Amino acid sequence: MSVNNIINIKTKSSEVFVGDEVFNVLNEYLRPYRNCKIFILVDENTLQHCLTELITQNKTLHNAEILEIDSGEENKTLDVCYQLWKTLAEYKADRNALLINLGGGVITDMGGFIASTYKRGIDFINIPTTLLSQIDASVGGKTGVDFEGLKNIIGVFNEAKGVFVYPNFLKTLDKRQMLSGYAEALKHALIKDVSYWKELKKGMLSDTVSWTNLITRSVNIKNDIVLNDPLEKGERKLLNFGHTIGHAIESYSLENDKRPLCHGEAIAIGMVCESYISNMINDLTALELENITSTIMSFYTPYKLDESNYHAYIELMKNDKKNETAEINFTLLSKIGKADFNQEIGVDLILESLSYYNSLKDK
Numbered sequence: 001m002s003v004n005n006i007i008n009i010k011t012k013s014s015e016v017f018v019g020d021e022v023f024n025v026l027n028e029y030l031r032p033y034r035n036c037k038i039f040i041l042v043d044e045n046t047l048q049h050c051l052t053e054l055i056t057q058n059k060t061l062h063n064a065e066i067l068e069i070d071s072g073e074e075n076k077t078l079d080v081c082y083q084l085w086k087t088l089a090e091y092k093a094d095r096n097a098l099l100i101n102l103g104g105g106v107i108t109d110m111g112g113f114i115a116s117t118y119k120r121g122i123d124f125i126n127i128p129t130t131l132l133s134q135i136d137a138s139v140g141g142k143t144g145v146d147f148e149g150l151k152n153i154i155g156v157f158n159e160a161k162g163v164f165v166y167p168n169f170l171k172t173l174d175k176r177q178m179l180s181g182y183a184e185a186l187k188h189a190l191i192k193d194v195s196y197w198k199e200l201k202k203g204m205l206s207d208t209v210s211w212t213n214l215i216t217r218s219v220n221i222k223n224d225i226v227l228n229d230p231l232e233k234g235e236r237k238l239l240n241f242g243h244t245i246g247h248a249i250e251s252y253s254l255e256n257d258k259r260p261l262c263h264g265e266a267i268a269i270g271m272v273c274e275s276y277i278s279n280m281i282n283d284l285t286a287l288e289l290e291n292i293t294s295t296i297m298s299f300y301t302p303y304k305l306d307e308s309n310y311h312a313y314i315e316l317m318k319n320d321k322k323n324e325t326a327e328i329n330f331t332l333l334s335k336i337g338k339a340d341f342n343q344e345i346g347v348d349l350i351l352e353s354l355s356y357y358n359s360l361k362d363k
């Protein structure tokens, strides 16, 4: 639904608003919190690029306390949560307090977790500022942090009271981060919508791209899936396409690379590998595999998956929270726009898919 250029998407227990005028709605949302303590969680980049605009447009926030953390996935940890819980306690935040998460997926994941656990849960609102968080991370109620080198292993399901997507925040995001977010859009298209895939293939910098349109399409795909299966018992696993292998590569890179991969960059590699597996044991045709790999390889800088790391990748996959048994669990494509979850795959085929990715890089 769209009123006054604001698109409104109903989620399970909340709402997502998208558009250049979302802050008008936010002002209404903040009314009940006028006499409550309000905290805004930022990192140094959203402090610099997004906070002033947010506060200028929302009077209720003039007296908000700003909680700043260092940017980056390496800070999505329990140690940082500890500091933030401590700060909330020092400010004597009570159960009526509100936390506004202003940032990318690191801020919305961790802020959601802090709010969900502090005093058994205070309200939080997400204002995502990266493409990745606007189209994916801020929606759907998954909150959490990384732990002992494993991605998102500590967390809870809990929806934000509202998600306010202001596409103009993307103006200060660099190309690398835009591409990282684009990977999740490609994922949405691959698992659910072939016509969306055809549009995304043209490239994100093409004149035809409207950010509001892209955000809305992706959020709708994700939200429809989450509505059917909020706690990931079944259908929601579709959203893990590219993530079984992608998360392992991301975690390894985070611990070992001087310049670690971004989440979406790792997921792009994961999608190539998992498309290869989809071609080998599911119904994805060779032509479709070529369509997917050539598109992804044209967007993302090739990355070397060192054979000496293969064992570590597999160990990380075995530890992944998506696995219900000792087997490694995948979501695989049956064609572009359709996927199947709960596909158990043996180690040999996974290793083959990593080598397949490496072979593309050399072409």
Ligand SMILES: NC(=O)c1ccc[n+]([C@@H]2O[C@H](COP(=O)([O-])OP(=O)(O)OC[C@H]3O[C@@H](n4cnc5c(N)ncnc54)[C@H](O)[C@@H]3O)[C@@H](O)[C@H]2O)c1
Residues within 6 Å of the ligand: 043, 044, 045, 046, 049, 050, 071, 072, 073, 076, 103, 104, 105, 106, 107, 109, 129, 130, 131, 132, 133, 136, 137, 138, 139, 140, 141, 142, 143, 151, 152, 169, 170, 171, 172, 173, 174, 177, 180, 181, 262, 263, 264
């Ligand atoms: N909860 C979910 O359902 C879900 C889904 C997908 C991804 N995730 C998580 O999201 C995280 C990745 O999110 P991300 O890619 O947004 O990373 P991020 O939060 O680290 O943001 C990327 C970088 O962009 C900067 N930034 C943010 N907004 C900016 C702006 N407007 N202008 C300039 N710079 C800006 C940040 O400071 C950071 O340096 C991962 O931890 C991933 O696990 C969660």
Ligand SMILES: [Zn+2]
Residues within 6 Å of the ligand: 184, 243, 263, 267
């Ligand atoms: Zn993801």
